[in-house]
Amino acid sequence: MxxxxxxxxxxxxxxxxxxxxxxxxxxxxxxxxxxxxxxxxxxxxxxxxxxxxxxxxxxxxxxxxxxxxxxxxxxxxxxxxxxxxxxxxxxxxxxxxxxxxxxxxxxxxxxxxxxxxxxxxxxxxxxxxxxxxxxxxxxxxxxxxxxxxxxxxxxxxxxxxxxxxxxxxxxxxxxxxxxxxxxxxxxxxxxxxxxxxxxxxxxxxxxxxxxxxxxxxxxxxxxxxFSLQDDEMPRSVDLKESVFAVLNPTDILGEGSKAALGSAAQLLRDSGARVEMIDLPDIFAKIIDMHTEILAHDGRIAFYKEYRLAPEKLNSQLIEYVTNKHQLSRKNYVMYLEESSSLRPQMDRLLSGYTALIAPSTLDAAPQGLEYTGNPVCNSLWTALHVPVINIPGFQSSDMPVGVSLIAPRYHDRQLLKVCEKVGEVFTRNGGWTSKV
Amino acid sequence: MxxxxxxxxxxxxxxxxxxxxxxxxxxxxxxxxxxxxxxxxxxxxxxxxxxxxxxxxxxxxxxxxxxxxxxxxxxxxxxxxxxxxxxxxxxxxxxxxxxxxxxxxxxxxxxxxxxxxxxxxxxxxxxxxxxxxxxxxxxxxxxxxxxxxxxxxxxxxxxxxxxxxxxxxxxxxxxxxxxxxxxxxxxxxxxxxxxxxxxxxxxxxxxxxxxxxxxxxxxxxxxxxFSLQDDEMPRSVDLKESVFAVLNPTDILGEGSKAALGSAAQLLRDSGARVEMIDLPDIFAKIIDMHTEILAHDGRIAFYKEYRLAPEKLNSQLIEYVTNKHQLSRKNYVMYLEESSSLRPQMDRLLSGYTALIAPSTLDAAPQGLEYTGNPVCNSLWTALHVPVINIPGFQSSDMPVGVSLIAPRYHDRQLLKVCEKVGEVFTRNGGWTSKV
Structure with missing residues (x-):
């Protein structure tokens, strides 16, 4: 054996x-x-x-x-x-x-x-x-x-x-x-x-x-x-009785991610689920910029020790955070914290109307070169909103894998995993990506 | 020398x-x-x-x-x-x-x-x-x-x-x-x-x-x-041009803290400052209970490792957090997080109307016995609101010291220190407490 x-x-x-x-x-x-x-x-x-x-x-x-x-x-x-x-x-x-x-x-x-x-x-x-x-x-x-x-x-x-x-x-x-x-x-x-x-x-x-x-x-x-526990016991999922929201592709997405979203929606429909193509309400658009600035403020605190110890060995971006090169104000920071916080329950409410939401995981398949790890713009929103996200693999573009994100309200991690069991099976079997390694 | x-x-x-x-x-x-x-x-x-x-x-x-x-x-x-x-x-x-x-x-x-x-x-x-x-x-x-x-x-x-x-x-x-x-x-x-x-x-x-x-x-x-920096350079403080808010003593305070607050207000008036005795708006009253429940939720996460490693060596209160003995819901938790967050700018606004606010630091002087470190109820509010607080010593009750809290809006730490220089001098010189150790 x-x-x-x-x-x-x-x-x-x-x-x-x-x-x-x-x-x-x-x-x-x-x-x-x-x-x-x-x-x-x-x-x-x-x-x-x-x-x-x-x-x-x-x-x-x-x-x-x-x-x-x-x-x-x-x-x-x-x-x-x-x-x-x-x-x-x-x-x-x-x-x-x-x-x-x-x-x-x-x-x-x-x-x-x-x-x-x-x-x-x-x-x-x-x-x-x-x-x-x-x-x-x-x-x-x-x-x-x-x-x-x-x-x-x-x-x-x-x-x-x-x-x-x-x-x-x-x-x-x-x-x-x-x-x-x-x-x-x-x-x-x-x-x-x-x-x-x-x-x-x-x-x-x-x-x-x-x-x-x-x-x-x-x-x-x-x-x-890790003892992840939702308030309620997760329910079993039947795709035929499920309603998914799928984000409409936007112009920033490459062909691979656009195609993955399209295939995801189609595969779910083929499995008997209802699929609503949606745009996120405008109120969520600004959280990506707020997130970027919150990171700069938090980095100012987080890397101060390293700046004191060995500034010559610290990435210039982190030095800019610590020295507050862009003269960001605490006034805006606390405003952004409050605004992010107030947007979280609103996203929870939006998500709770669906079995799960499907969004792009990346702009496209992995770019060439090892110098740059790629743009996180598809992810910052969900990170800032604190919601659980799972990347489901299964799609491809130019012989490289592309996934999509499955998203639920905060503290619905176990329920999201139940949904992911069913959805993942469909995507990985029919999405078109097979690992050759 | x-x-x-x-x-x-x-x-x-x-x-x-x-x-x-x-x-x-x-x-x-x-x-x-x-x-x-x-x-x-x-x-x-x-x-x-x-x-x-x-x-x-x-x-x-x-x-x-x-x-x-x-x-x-x-x-x-x-x-x-x-x-x-x-x-x-x-x-x-x-x-x-x-x-x-x-x-x-x-x-x-x-x-x-x-x-x-x-x-x-x-x-x-x-x-x-x-x-x-x-x-x-x-x-x-x-x-x-x-x-x-x-x-x-x-x-x-x-x-x-x-x-x-x-x-x-x-x-x-x-x-x-x-x-x-x-x-x-x-x-x-x-x-x-x-x-x-x-x-x-x-x-x-x-x-x-x-x-x-x-x-x-x-x-x-x-x-x-620690590189504490306000958005604006701190201004020098003249007590004669200052306006302090002092919290009205409530029934939960012991005689020592009541007297300290009263002396604090009087000493500031004697120094030429304007003093307004105020009550906190009711909206802030519930944050103490929310804070307690947020701690229980956070403790559930924070002590899970120790619970896995050695539950027999863990304080029973912390075990109750980890096992969620009181069946607290994540639903309330996220609601409290959002509500705490929305109260913070409101407190900042209230505080920004004064040179500083003065509140009790403790219910009274240190209680007898080493078993119990005393009630933190006078402090939880300020901790939860994330505002800077300085305990100023200088008062006494039954031969033991009692302080009062000096409070400013978030990220006004340096300005609060400027205020504290002047106020501390008045309280420690005239408040009636002298260390004998």
Missing amino acids: VSTELYRLSACEIRDLLRSNTITVEEYAKSLLSRVSARDNTVKAWVYLSPEYVLEQARALDKTLKDNRGPLFGIAIGIKDIMNTKDMPTEYGSPIYKGNNPTFDSAAVGILRAAGALIFGKTTTTEFAAVQKGTKTANPHNPAHTPGGSSSGSAAAVADFQVTLSVGTQTAGSIVRPASFNGIYGMKPTWNSISPEGEKTFSIHNDTFGFFARTVKDLELFADI | VSTELYRLSACEIRDLLRSNTITVEEYAKSLLSRVSARDNTVKAWVYLSPEYVLEQARALDKTLKDNRGPLFGIAIGIKDIMNTKDMPTEYGSPIYKGNNPTFDSAAVGILRAAGALIFGKTTTTEFAAVQKGTKTANPHNPAHTPGGSSSGSAAAVADFQVTLSVGTQTAGSIVRPASFNGIYGMKPTWNSISPEGEKTFSIHNDTFGFFARTVKDLELFADI
């Missing part, structure tokens, strides 16, 4: 094989490491990965008594290097933190480890997950293209089957964008439903912890581990 | 003596350590303090070249043990973190260290700065009384002259309350004007970093180091 391609399986599949003692954690880890070894020269998703330490952890896990095995027992997880890990360096994509060893876990990493996960390695991130200058990581589907960012390595490693699951953060579009570019699922839960403690802060109002997987069942595994 | 009582001087005084080479950091540190040695059995403000390491740091600082000496060169600072320090244990007042050694500094500690501060030791905190169960620390003015909390040790150590400055955090009333109980200045700046990164999180919406000192000039030193 032991396959040389264990690395291709989902977390739920691996979990079942481990539970039934069909495989050991060590065998599974070796399979992943063989994949890394074959592909790392091309994808370069890791900023820290010690095969010896992975195997050491795997063997230690194999020795765990049956009763002490957590719900994520043995499942390998890539950790965005913006999160503190007690046993691996944490460098936040910044030369200031070269060789930094926090010796204790971020809240989320601690929760994963307590659940029995195999903390596999640290994945690349743009500098402090705050800039759009790319990392060394390439898109596994075509290494001439960016994997997106800032959660570059986490998305690429999962897409490339080098690790089964990974975690990341989104402050503008840093989970949904790389998920779309890499053709995998990426979930940004409701803001502040998982503690960001022990992660580098950029915008306290927007930083959101989230995760990547290749199946919806695996996203649900994450949701269990 | 070297006095055996260097420990009694303010940070600005010590700074001048250090700059003029009148004293060395080592001499100053030895003076503080002698005070600690004489008083620690009574006050018990420290959870970690190594005299050897203090002297080692002091000697290293003394060797720093003149040009490399930062603006806080050699000034000793006590660090609330909720903040990570790279060279000292950080236990967050929790048995779960016994012996925890983060090996890197919180943002604020890093900024202080980069400014040349002498990181003196770690001060006691209630469990995760989240509960009102007291620590071992006693009130220096009468050890049968609580020093307040959660920043218990930071406030007591500064009041007792064991350290010159200290830092703390406030989520409900954890800076202003202990400052009032200990008869010192305590400042809670505008929320998110100083990064809380590397501090244990309780409520992401409310946790506020702040500081303690015995003079307003020393508070201003902190404001400089």
